[in-house]
Amino acid sequence: MKKKTISEVDPSSLRGRTVVVRADLNVPLDGARITDDQRIRASLPTIRLLAEAGARVVLLSHLGRPKGEKRPEFSLVPVARRLDELLDPPVHFAPDVDGESARAPVEALEDGTVLLLENTRFLPGETENDPELAASWASLGDLFVNDAFGAAHRAHASTAGLADAMTARGREAVAGELMARELRFLEEALRMPERPFVAIIGGAKVSSKIDVISALLPRVDRLLIGGAMANTFFRALGLEIGASLVEEDAVDTAARVIEEGGQSLVLPVDCVVAPELSVDAPTRCVARTEVGDEDRILDIGPETVELYGGMIRRARTIVWNGPMGVFEVEPFAHGTTAVARAVADACGDGALGVLGGGDSAAAAEQAGVVERLTHVSTGGGASLELLAGALLPGVEALTNGVG
Ligand code: ADP
Ligand code: MG
Numbered sequence: 001m002k003k004k005t006i007s008e009v010d011p012s013s014l015r016g017r018t019v020v021v022r023a024d025l026n027v028p029l030d031g032a033r034i035t036d037d038q039r040i041r042a043s044l045p046t047i048r049l050l051a052e053a054g055a056r057v058v059l060l061s062h063l064g065r066p067k068g069e070k071r072p073e074f075s076l077v078p079v080a081r082r083l084d085e086l087l088d089p090p091v092h093f094a095p096d097v098d099g100e101s102a103r104a105p106v107e108a109l110e111d112g113t114v115l116l117l118e119n120t121r122f123l124p125g126e127t128e129n130d131p132e133l134a135a136s137w138a139s140l141g142d143l144f145v146n147d148a149f150g151a152a153h154r155a156h157a158s159t160a161g162l163a164d165a166m167t168a169r170g171r172e173a174v175a176g177e178l179m180a181r182e183l184r185f186l187e188e189a190l191r192m193p194e195r196p197f198v199a200i201i202g203g204a205k206v207s208s209k210i211d212v213i214s215a216l217l218p219r220v221d222r223l224l225i226g227g228a229m230a231n232t233f234f235r236a237l238g239l240e241i242g243a244s245l246v247e248e249d250a251v252d253t254a255a256r257v258i259e260e261g262g263q264s265l266v267l268p269v270d271c272v273v274a275p276e277l278s279v280d281a282p283t284r285c286v287a288r289t290e291v292g293d294e295d296r297i298l299d300i301g302p303e304t305v306e307l308y309g310g311m312i313r314r315a316r317t318i319v320w321n322g323p324m325g326v327f328e329v330e331p332f333a334h335g336t337t338a339v340a341r342a343v344a345d346a347c348g349d350g351a352l353g354v355l356g357g358g359d360s361a362a363a364a365e366q367a368g369v370v371e372r373l374t375h376v377s378t379g380g381g382a383s384l385e386l387l388a389g390a391l392l393p394g395v396e397a398l399t400n401g402v403g
Contacts, residue, residue: 004172004401005180006046006145015054016111018141020166021046021176022158022394024148024378025061025079025116032078039150040082042378046147046176047114051089056109058102058140059083059116060158062151068124080116089113097122099136106140120158127156134161138169147176149183150379152394153386163397172399178378183395185354185375186386194316194352195221200308200339202227203322203359206250210257211388212321217261222315224266224308226300226324226335233258233267234297239288242273242295266311270301272325272332283331299325300335312342318353319387320360327363340367347374356383 023043028035050057066074080093091114096102102117109115120126125133134157138144144166146152151159163173175183189197199220201209206229217223225233228245235246236254258265269288273295274281285301286292300308312318320343324335340363347353355364356377364370377383382392 002401003183003395003398004174006049006174006176007180008401009143009172009174011049011053014050016056017143018056018058018106018109019050019143019145020058020060020137020141020162021050021145022060022148022151022162023047023176024150025059025076026063026150027079029064029078034078034082037082039378040079040086042178043147044086046145046178047083047087049177050145051087051112051114054111056106056111056141057114058106058109059114060120060137060162061116061148062121062126062156062158063119064121066119066121068121068127070122074119074121076116076119083114083116087114091116094118098133099138099140102140120156125157127154129155129157129161131157131161131165133157134165137162138165138171142171144171144173145176146173146394146398147178148394149179149377149382151382152179152379152392153382153390155393159394160397163394167397167399173397175395175398179395181375182377182379182383185352186356186377186383189317189319189352189354190219190387193219196311196315197221197317198311198315199223200312200318200320200343201225201322202229202324202336203357204228204245206232206247206254209322209384210250210253212384213257215388216319217257217264220264222266222311223261223264224311226268226304226308226339227322228297229322230268230300231297234288237267240291240293241297242291242293244291244295244297266307268300268304269307270303271297272299272301272335273297274331277326277329279330281331298329299332305335305338308339309342312339313346313349315346316351318343318346318351320353320355321357321384321387323359323363327366333363333366336363337367340364340369344369344372347372356380356387
């Protein structure tokens with residue numbers, strides 16, 4: 001069911017209204033310094049739209065895992081400061097979290113201004129999805145906008161709980177601009193993919209992505225495997241993988257996927273190996289059948305890059321999650337960079353290319369291709385769950401749209 005979005009709300013109805021917005025402002029911090037403000041920037045369109053329409057914007061977000069306690073190292077103060085730098089309308093900050101304590105600063109808000117409340121996870125009720133806490137936030141305004149795609153796979157008080165509480169008051173809960181964009185691209189890729197449809201799944205573990213692999217396999221033309229998880233598939237084929245990372249517990253699962261996947265499942269044919277994971281380790285490119293017992297597989301090899309690159313460039317729909325190797329260490333970044341470029345090239349030729357996953361997004365950044373991809377998802381876990389066919393509680397609780 002398509003959900004109502006903020007762009008479907010009449011802007012003239014927003015003037016003077018208090019709108020409660022759940023954003024995903026969960027940025028990485030080094031002390032009080034924000035090391036990457038991507039998530040803050042991604043949240044700006046919704047905030048701007050509301051402020052320009054004259055709404056009074058009450059912003060909620062979590063940051064890190066303070067585990068229900070007020071811990072100053074997880075304060076949103078640095079985020080408030082950064083928001084104030086990025087936005088024209090003034091951004092105020094309230095050290096209060098729950099709706100009751102925040103009532104006074106909310107009532108003092110002027111039209112077209114923004115108030116950020118302190119970290120929602122300072123209260124244990126947030127992750128417990130406490131209905132009273134959700135109701136206290138809902139009582140602050142008369143419209144809820146959920147823009148926190150990255151937190152949509154969890155039913156927390158400020159996500160699904162708040163949407164339920166707002167609709168229980170007879171008011172609407174709608175998707176923000178970022179949320180709508182995430183849903184549009186991820187759902188478009190899945191619903192009516194133009195073919196060939198190629199999925200690329202890499203990263204550390206088979207176990208964390210087995211649901212996505214199983215869900216995508218019957219839908220795609222090709223599913224290309226890379227990263228450390230390929231080792232577990234190699235093991236299932238009875239190949240020697242030396243000292244490489246492997247998940248012994250997932251070998252049976254990998255064997256089952258190989259059998260079910262048939263021609264659609266594609267594994268690396270060669271790999272880059274080294275005796276240890278370091279920048280100056282001596283590296284070799286070997287066929288997957290030639291891995292020695294002291295070798296560690298740390299990237300896909302040049303023949304695999306060729307093979308995958310060709311399949312990706314011919315694709316019309318691409319879903320990518322997970323790096324092909326240890327891209328953080330230069331000698332093992334090549335496979336991931338090459339795949340990133342192939343996806344970007346395909347997008348340049350009109351393919352729909354969607355990337356999900358925190359590390360993958362960092363890899364795309366490092367490869368300098370982010371601008372050329374159709375969409376880079378801001379939600380790692382949420383995008384994986386959506387691709388695996390799960391319903392996201394933070395989305396399901398929103399008001400249905402028309403059509
Ligand atoms: P994402 O965050 O994009 O979903 P993951 O978290 O699943 O990706 O995996 C990313 C991690 O996998 C990276 O830190 C990368 O170094 C690691 N990785 C990829 N290939 C290998 C490999 N061959 N050996 C060890 N680690 C690997
Ligand atoms: Mg990761």
